[in-house]
Amino acid sequence: MLKSPAMSQLSVRPYKGTRDFYxxxxxxxxxxxxxxxxxxxxxxxxxxxxxxxxxxxxxxxxxxxxxxxxxxxxxxxxxxxxxxxxxxxxxxxxxxxxxxxxxxxxxxxxxxxxxxxxxxxxxxxxxxxxxxxxxxxxxxxxxxxxxxxxxxxxxxxxxxxxxxxxxxxxxxxxxxxxxxxxxxxxxxxxxxxxxxxxxxxxxxxxxxxxxxxxxxxxxxxxxxxxxxxxxxxxxxxxxxxxxxxxxxxxxxxxxxxxxxxxxxxxxxxxxxxxxxxxxxxxxxxxxxxxxxxxxxxxxxxxxxxxxxxxxxxxxxxxxxxxxxxxxxxxxxHELIPSLSSTTQVYVASLDPAYAEEAEHVANQLRDGDINVAVDTTDQKIGAKIKTADKKNIPRVVIVGAEEAKAGKYTMRELSSGEELTEDIAGLRIILTNDATRRLNI
Amino acid sequence: MLKSPAMSQLSVRPYKGTRDFYxxxxxxxxxxxxxxxxxxxxxxxxxxxxxxxxxxxxxxxxxxxxxxxxxxxxxxxxxxxxxxxxxxxxxxxxxxxxxxxxxxxxxxxxxxxxxxxxxxxxxxxxxxxxxxxxxxxxxxxxxxxxxxxxxxxxxxxxxxxxxxxxxxxxxxxxxxxxxxxxxxxxxxxxxxxxxxxxxxxxxxxxxxxxxxxxxxxxxxxxxxxxxxxxxxxxxxxxxxxxxxxxxxxxxxxxxxxxxxxxxxxxxxxxxxxxxxxxxxxxxxxxxxxxxxxxxxxxxxxxxxxxxxxxxxxxxxxxxxxxxxxxxxxxxxHELIPSLSSTTQVYVASLDPAYAEEAEHVANQLRDGDINVAVDTTDQKIGAKIKTADKKNIPRVVIVGAEEAKAGKYTMRELSSGEELTEDIAGLRIILTNDATRRLNI
CATH class of the missing domain: 3.30.930.10 (Bira Bifunctional Protein; Domain 2)
Structure with a gap:
């Protein structure tokens, strides 16, 4: 049998002289x-x-x-x-x-x-x-x-x-x-x-x-x-x-x-x-x-x-x-560039009733090769936006009753606060152009 | 002092159960x-x-x-x-x-x-x-x-x-x-x-x-x-x-x-x-x-x-x-795609007299974001082409007297044998388009 170590001995720190990479x-x-x-x-x-x-x-x-x-x-x-x-x-x-x-x-x-x-x-x-x-x-x-x-x-x-x-x-x-x-x-x-x-x-x-x-x-x-x-x-x-x-x-x-x-x-x-x-x-x-x-x-x-x-x-x-x-x-020499998340947009449901709709929006964007994380938790929308910001995800799309009905979604640029409202095809074009620009292609 | 191992003990094989990645x-x-x-x-x-x-x-x-x-x-x-x-x-x-x-x-x-x-x-x-x-x-x-x-x-x-x-x-x-x-x-x-x-x-x-x-x-x-x-x-x-x-x-x-x-x-x-x-x-x-x-x-x-x-x-x-x-x-399931080298083109001097010219051509292509290896050794041009082919580099540009004089270079596609002659700007456009196509952008 293995001897189980006393739990308090297990440290959350990395081994001496090494780094964790969050x-x-x-x-x-x-x-x-x-x-x-x-x-x-x-x-x-x-x-x-x-x-x-x-x-x-x-x-x-x-x-x-x-x-x-x-x-x-x-x-x-x-x-x-x-x-x-x-x-x-x-x-x-x-x-x-x-x-x-x-x-x-x-x-x-x-x-x-x-x-x-x-x-x-x-x-x-x-x-x-x-x-x-x-x-x-x-x-x-x-x-x-x-x-x-x-x-x-x-x-x-x-x-x-x-x-x-x-x-x-x-x-x-x-x-x-x-x-x-x-x-x-x-x-x-x-x-x-x-x-x-x-x-x-x-x-x-x-x-x-x-x-x-x-x-x-x-x-x-x-x-x-x-x-x-x-x-x-x-x-x-x-x-x-x-x-x-x-x-x-x-x-x-x-x-x-x-x-x-x-x-x-x-x-x-x-x-x-x-x-x-x-x-x-x-x-x-x-x-x-x-x-x-x-x-x-x-x-x-x-x-x-x-x-x-x-x-x-x-x-x-x-x-x-x-x-x-x-x-x-x-x-x-202050040569480190500002680096944002690989996730391009955070799709957040306004409340749990729109969880499946949010998943659907996320999947349609992914089909257009956009990197999307989805948040269908029961947290308030303000908390979800804060989560995206803390993760350095540059944009949030909010999915609620009106959006689901109209098929048009508001996307907010977190750095500037700018908002625009587009259907899926429109969002895809904006997000694809942005990714291409960032790759310098 | 370190005891030096008998040289014949040093194996070129990887440690048991592991792989080398050529x-x-x-x-x-x-x-x-x-x-x-x-x-x-x-x-x-x-x-x-x-x-x-x-x-x-x-x-x-x-x-x-x-x-x-x-x-x-x-x-x-x-x-x-x-x-x-x-x-x-x-x-x-x-x-x-x-x-x-x-x-x-x-x-x-x-x-x-x-x-x-x-x-x-x-x-x-x-x-x-x-x-x-x-x-x-x-x-x-x-x-x-x-x-x-x-x-x-x-x-x-x-x-x-x-x-x-x-x-x-x-x-x-x-x-x-x-x-x-x-x-x-x-x-x-x-x-x-x-x-x-x-x-x-x-x-x-x-x-x-x-x-x-x-x-x-x-x-x-x-x-x-x-x-x-x-x-x-x-x-x-x-x-x-x-x-x-x-x-x-x-x-x-x-x-x-x-x-x-x-x-x-x-x-x-x-x-x-x-x-x-x-x-x-x-x-x-x-x-x-x-x-x-x-x-x-x-x-x-x-x-x-x-x-x-x-x-x-x-x-x-x-x-x-x-x-x-x-x-x-x-x-x-035969799903492995054919994978060529990250090197897009092999620039080979026709003989050592054109080594610096070949380096110059390579550098001009690199300035256009093309991946280039150069071969200025004294090997024959046929051997250089074979080297490119064995390394899965898809194209060769040959640099000799005429090319240096005219500023136009012949590029051969090794898979088809097709050749075309272009100046540096022309080569850059062809190679950039090819890279973009391969990235599916």
Missing amino acids: PEDMRLQRYIFEVWRRVSERFGYEEYNAPLLEMTDLYRAKTGEEIVNEQIYNFTDRGGRDVTIRPEMTPSLARLVAAKQQELRTPLRWYSIPNLWRYERAQHGRLREHWQLNIDLFGTSDVSAEAEVIRIAHAVMQEFGATEHMFTIKLNHRELMSYIFGDYLQLNVDAAHRLSKLLDRKNKMNQDAFKNQIAAILGEKTDQFMALLEVERLRDLPEQLFQSQAAQQLRELARVLHNTGVTNIHFDLTIQRGFDYYTGTVFEVFDTNPDNPRSIFGGGRYDDLLSIFQAKQMPAVGFGMGDVGTMNFLRT | PEDMRLQRYIFEVWRRVSERFGYEEYNAPLLEMTDLYRAKTGEEIVNEQIYNFTDRGGRDVTIRPEMTPSLARLVAAKQQELRTPLRWYSIPNLWRYERAQHGRLREHWQLNIDLFGTSDVSAEAEVIRIAHAVMQEFGATEHMFTIKLNHRELMSYIFGDYLQLNVDAAHRLSKLLDRKNKMNQDAFKNQIAAILGEKTDQFMALLEVERLRDLPEQLFQSQAAQQLRELARVLHNTGVTNIHFDLTIQRGFDYYTGTVFEVFDTNPDNPRSIFGGGRYDDLLSIFQAKQMPAVGFGMGDVGTMNFLRT
Whole structure:
């Protein structure tokens, strides 16, 4: 027998670090997803998905130690398998591509909007479940891949209403970092690794502490390195670094991006990106608001991830853009549009005697592809109108004795109070035109 | 340090009992979700969502012992909480409603399309992850609630192209069953419980074994009870049962449904529904194909679920319709439409010299809201056309020397081989008209 928990233990709150989406919250999330989908598909990307659970070994390979040791939701299933709720989508994507590598034709352009889980500690104010647009282009090794993916990132921001002065795209290159750590600073592997992880935490730590820890690794080369971190244009790098292959690739990328109207790009050696699998260009999009200059999202090139399946190498570039960072950005810049219900009209009976007539009116409108909710409860008509208003339904049609007799119904626009009286055909035309206008078709 | 797994252990297959969704699989799932959303919103339902994980106690209350003991994915999180990947959506929904019961105005019409997890054993051929449309109406205690929810179920089937002879809606009532078990058959609580669970398994077991187990519970009343199970019309019930309040409610429900064009309904005492929380009408939709007469989905009334939060009672009716049963039904009846890529056109450079020109053409089409993928690889043009075809992209535009010079481009319709030559403005008009036609606007 099951032990029934004491009822008072059952909380109505969501699990720690997660969000409930009531219809008014869902409207904003749907808006974000719609923009993501529209722009992704505009660039010829097709949607895919993968199971929520993966074998934990998939993440042990290249996701990064901190995430796997401290942040993933893993457990043993009833069959003894060590499984994980996906903390990121890229390993699943690599698995799908590796499984059908022979038959898939490149370039592959895929996107997905998965929910992802990480065990964040509450004091960080971070969320444990979030959704993320994943854009990935497989099969192109030249910078046209980076250029396309970064243009999509830029186009998504513009589709949300952002102008170039609201955000900046910072670029770096993993091979340039290797070159600096090795040839330029002559660090051993361990010191290079520590320096890389330190750079990744730069914006989250006190800047004096940051410099002290840099000094502990670099000693007398500290000032030389700190100067590099200030460089915002490739041509301001020391000549030896500027002439490196990686820097020249970034230069070509910047040229292509400028040609297609992406001009808010900057070079920044502090951009690291957390995942171990990046192999080339990395980029990160920042809010330029001085009160809130945080990273919104980022991505990069990962040409070697398929090797974890012993599959043939396949060049790849992608990014992941989270819903939480997106919402914060939209709020900061007041870019959230006013979002009304998907229900176009609320059909309310004047009293219970007209319940069937109200249902009939609602069904006739639905037959004309109008979204209709009906209220045949015994509440007063004023209460019904208030219900529609609270649900952000923009219009109410009232059905009573006169209306039933005449076959003409009064529709009230709740925002303006305007009223008009029409038969079913007339209401359908008005409501259809309105829906078409809202779709911008 | 992390122990890196031997690479050969990393499988490219999805976790047991789950599915990968490549773009061609995703198209079908998106089609199903679009139909679900369209019909739900047509009836004034608004989308909501809840976190994937809930405290396990939420399901211990009313989900049912078999599911909680044997089928849920539960584990202890890093903070020591016993959490579960949702096996169904209704308890989360009840939690959301209970949390804001004071401010939410009824009737509440909500829908969601969550993914759900159950640990199914592989030999059953069942899936561990599936998606499910959840439709729920809160706040209406009369049969107009059942009538609306069942009409939506019926409308969803019709929107998929099903006619009434392809499926049947079977109705039963929990209170009628209680009346039969108690007043009519005079069973004690334990025998009634065993009989109910046995009925729930009827269609999954050998019919002789079923009758033997019935006889073990009912003895000499077996034939009397077996006769009841054959009844398909309420009026064929013994008078005592027909006059019960529950049977009369079902009769009124059938009348209302017939009036709104839902005529493929039948009474069936074997319909039980697995969840413990149902309190009144229950219904189940069956495929009528004689080769495959399985249950597709079902639902019912649950007026008492909010009591698990010690919240005020609130009447509710809902159903859950899974993607797997839906796909099986659509396949059986050949109702799956031909689904092409969201990418409308594939812009291919004739050779790498025209890569930038091809990008330019693609961008100009995108500025006209056309979905475009571009192929500037060094593959031959024949290979590029084959790539478009394999991706189900319906058209190819080829960009070479002549086209670049003339500003006119040849577009080929891959299904027919038809070609036409137009400038950018001309291509935009053709592609926009096509998209509008496909949306039926």
